[in-house]
Amino acid sequence: MSEAKQPFNGVIVYQRLRRAILEQALLPGTRLREDAIGEQFGVSRTIVRQALVRLESEHLVETQRNRGACVAEPTLIEAEQIFEIRHCLEAEVIRRLIERISVIGLEALDAHVDQEARVQGKDGPVSIRLAGEFHILLAELTENRILAGYVSELVTRCSLILAMYSRSHSSDCAVDEHRHIIQAVRDKDIKAALSIMDHHLGAVQGRADLSGDQKEDNLQSVLARYAEDPSA
Amino acid sequence: MSEAKQPFNGVIVYQRLRRAILEQALLPGTRLREDAIGEQFGVSRTIVRQALVRLESEHLVETQRNRGACVAEPTLIEAEQIFEIRHCLEAEVIRRLIERISVIGLEALDAHVDQEARVQGKDGPVSIRLAGEFHILLAELTENRILAGYVSELVTRCSLILAMYSRSHSSDCAVDEHRHIIQAVRDKDIKAALSIMDHHLGAVQGRADLSGDQKEDNLQSVLARYAEDPSA
DNA sequence: TACGAAAAAATCGTATACAAAAAAATTATC
DNA sequence: GATAATTTTTTTGTATACGATTTTTTCGTA
Numbered sequence: 001m002s003e004a005k006q007p008f009n010g011v012i013v014y015q016r017l018r019r020a021i022l023e024q025a026l027l028p029g030t031r032l033r034e035d036a037i038g039e040q041f042g043v044s045r046t047i048v049r050q051a052l053v054r055l056e057s058e059h060l061v062e063t064q065r066n067r068g069a070c071v072a073e074p075t076l077i078e079a080e081q082i083f084e085i086r087h088c089l090e091a092e093v094i095r096r097l098i099e100r101i102s103v104i105g106l107e108a109l110d111a112h113v114d115q116e117a118r119v120q121g122k123d124g125p126v127s128i129r130l131a132g133e134f135h136i137l138l139a140e141l142t143e144n145r146i147l148a149g150y151v152s153e154l155v156t157r158c159s160l161i162l163a164m165y166s167r168s169h170s171s172d173c174a175v176d177e178h179r180h181i182i183q184a185v186r187d188k189d190i191k192a193a194l195s196i197m198d199h200h201l202g203a204v205q206g207r208a209d210l211s212g213d214q215k216e217d218n219l220q221s222v223l224a225r226y227a228e229d230p231s232a
Numbered sequence: 233m234s235e236a237k238q239p240f241n242g243v244i245v246y247q248r249l250r251r252a253i254l255e256q257a258l259l260p261g262t263r264l265r266e267d268a269i270g271e272q273f274g275v276s277r278t279i280v281r282q283a284l285v286r287l288e289s290e291h292l293v294e295t296q297r298n299r300g301a302c303v304a305e306p307t308l309i310e311a312e313q314i315f316e317i318r319h320c321l322e323a324e325v326i327r328r329l330i331e332r333i334s335v336i337g338l339e340a341l342d343a344h345v346d347q348e349a350r351v352q353g354k355d356g357p358v359s360i361r362l363a364g365e366f367h368i369l370l371a372e373l374t375e376n377r378i379l380a381g382y383v384s385e386l387v388t389r390c391s392l393i394l395a396m397y398s399r400s401h402s403s404d405c406a407v408d409e410h411r412h413i414i415q416a417v418r419d420k421d422i423k424a425a426l427s428i429m430d431h432h433l434g435a436v437q438g439r440a441d442l443s444g445d446q447k448e449d450n451l452q453s454v455l456a457r458y459a460e461d462p463s464a
Numbered sequence: 465t466a467c468g469a470a471a472a473a474a475t476c477g478t479a480t481a482c483a484a485a486a487a488a489a490t491t492a493t494c
Numbered sequence: 495g496a497t498a499a500t501t502t503t504t505t506t507g508t509a510t511a512c513g514a515t516t517t518t519t520t521c522g523t524a
Contacts (some may be wrong), residue, residue, distance in 0.1 A: 008297065008507080010285070033475075044509045045476085046278075053242070053282050057289045065240065066476055066515050081376045088379075092320050144313045147320075150382060240477080265505070276479045277506085298485050298506055 010050030013041050016226045017051055021060050021071055022132055022156045023125030024163045025222045028073040032061060033219070040223035058153055060160065072160060079161040086154040087201055089147065090135065094193045096142040097185050105141040109182045112137055116175045132159055134178050174200075242282030245273050248458045249283055253292050253303055254364055254388045255357030256395045257454045260305040264293060265451070272455040290385055292392065304392060311393040318386040319433055321379065322367065326425045328374040329417050337373040341414045344369055348407045364391055366410050406432075 017037070020026040032052065034045040041048070052069045055061040061069045074082065097105075116130045132155045139151035177200045184193035249269070252258040264284065266277040273280070284301045287293040293301045306314065329337070348362045364387040371383035409432045416425035 006297065010507095035475075046508055046510090049282070049477090050285050053285045054289050057286050065238065067517095068476065078377070081378045084376060085378045085382070088324050089320075144316060145310070146313045146317045150317070242477095267505075278478055278480090281507090299487095300506065 008047075008050070009041075009043050010047045010054070013037070013043065013047055013051035014054045016041070016223075017055060018058075018060065018156065019129070020222060020226045021055075022159050023129050024159060025125055025225070026071050026219075028071050028160055028164045030071045030219060032069040032071065034068065036219055037223060040220065040227045042227075059157060072157075073164060074157065074161050076165070079165060082154060082157050082161060083201060086151070086158060087198070089151055089154065090138070090197055090201065091194055093139050093142055093147065093151065094181075094185065094197055095190065096144070096147075097138065098188050098190050098193060101141060101185060106182065106186055108141070109134075109137065109185075113175060113178045113182065116178065120175055128159065131178075132156065138181075240279075240282070241273075241275050242279045242286070245269070245275065245279055245283035246286045248273070248455075249287060250290075250292065250388065251361070252454060252458045253287075254391050255361045256391060257357055257457070258303050258451075260303050260392055260396045262303045262451060264301040264303065266300065268451055269455060272452065272459045274459075290388070292388060304389075305396060306389065306393050308397070311397060314386060314389050314393060315433060318383070318390060319430070321383055321386065322370070322429055322433065323426055325371050325374055325379065325383065326413075326417065326429055327422065328376070328379075329370065330420050330422050330425060333373060333417060338414065338418055340373070341366075341369065341417075345407060345410045345414065348410065352407055360391065363410075364388070370413075 017026070017032075026032075034048045034052070037051075038045050038048045052061060052063065056063050056069065059074075060072055062072045063069045112130070112134055116127070116134065119127050119130065135155050136148065136152045139148040142148065177196060180196050181193060181200065184190075184196055249258070249264075258264075266280045266284070269283075270277050270280045284293060284295065288295050288301065291306075292304055294304045295301045344362070344366055348359070348366065351359050351362065367387050368380065368384045371380040374380065409428060412428050413425060413432065416422075416428055
């Protein structure tokens with residue numbers, strides 16, 4: 001298992017920033033200055049740039065020539081389209097899982113939700129990430145890595161969207177509903193599973209209420225927490 | 233319409249390389265040395281590197297630390313999974329188009345196929361690209377940019393796959409079948425449209441027959457053609 | 465004070481330099 | 495002559511340097 005094959009530093013910076021975005025520690029619109037990031041991670045701008053290019057090609061950051069990068073701010077139109085495609089792909093996930101999912105897979109799902117339940121109440125970044133990772137785990141259990149990759153990307157983008165347009169960050173992903181999804185999959189009740197998932201994703205309900213930007217300045221303090229992230 | 237907003241040179245190099253891959257001018261496994269590419273495009277390795285990072289994050293090139301980049305070589309497993317998801321997404325495209333497609337959209341499709349017919353017989357890179365772009369156009373007509381983006385990515389990856397595993401590059405995408413798809417969409421015959429599309433994509437039929445690599449060396453000559461590509 | 469122009473600072477875009485690693489070529493040894 | 499060890503060359507990974515652009519600040523004028 002030592003085949004670890006150390007990734008480029010650029011990849012590491014990319015992963016850290018990605019997680020910070022997923023956990024809504026970096027909010028949409030946050031300016032991402034190359035110097036500041038490089039300093040936090042102890043690398044040069046060259047490396048930071050690599051990471052930013054990666055993030056841009058995943059639509060998690062937006063770049064303007066000579067103006068640097070910001071955490072992406074999807075429009076409402078984009079947001080709707082992203083949710084639509086997420087719907088579509090997660091429905092495919094459900095269909096595939098019901099067709100064949102292993103006992104081990106179901107156990108993994110249970111374990112994950114248990115973990116979610118444990119941190120419930122505490123409404124921090126961990127809870128947001130776990131909620132997203134539940135959906136990613138579902139997709140991975142299909143064993144189609146392409147599907148899983150797209151779902152993963154979409155989940156992160158949705159986290160971005162919810163950070164922009166949802167007022168209640170807390171109930172974004174109720175643990176109960178995750179349990180219901182597992183149950184429906186276990187029962188091979190495709191109708192129920194799809195309907196729960198539909199309700200669960202339920203598009204973008206809230207409207208923009210964070211018009212006043214309380215973001216922007218805290219880049220340094222946020223990155224400090226992500227510079228030496230303990231858990232993978 | 234002068235809002236053109238010049239892209240980074242890195243983006244340009246990326247686009248050129250991407251097209252070369254789509255057109256199967258750069259075959260899977262082809263070594264992509266940074267110096268060579270930079271020289272052809274008249275930019276420094278810094279810029280080439282940006283392009284390679286972009287391509288890697290789209291799975292069109294693979295990178296090994298200290299060993300540089302190659303055009304990706306999807307395994308048969310990956311190939312199957314890619315085709316599966318392409319199936320899934322293109323089915324969604326069909327459903328959406330049948331639900332509502334404009335006359336203008338249908339005309340655009342006709343025009344495109346006419347163009348395909350014009351270069352038919354000549355079995356060169358243009359024909360391969362046009363065949364792929366038909367599917368991308370279909371996806372774009374859904375007006376869901378996310379969906380279109382994923383389809384576009386998948387089409388390119390499939391071109392890569394066919395370059396590896398198909399023996400008859402010619403009949404990869406018959407113009408006739410494209411016409412049938414358009415007709416079925418026009419008739420709003422969803423059954424027919426889906427079935428034609430299914431048959432059209434028909435997964436990976438051929439098996440690996442290009443075990444001997446006749447690639448590798450022609451990087452320079454290939455890139456020369458793509459360095460100053462006339463058509464966007 | 466408010467506004468606009470000019471200067472200063474900050475930030476980005478790209479090329480280049482240099483160390484480290486890998487690949488290729490050379491030499492030595494059997 | 496074939497193989498192993500060593501040197502040379504090539505190529506990559508990263509930091510840094512410098513011009514260009516943008517943003518901020520300063521300063522003058524109404």
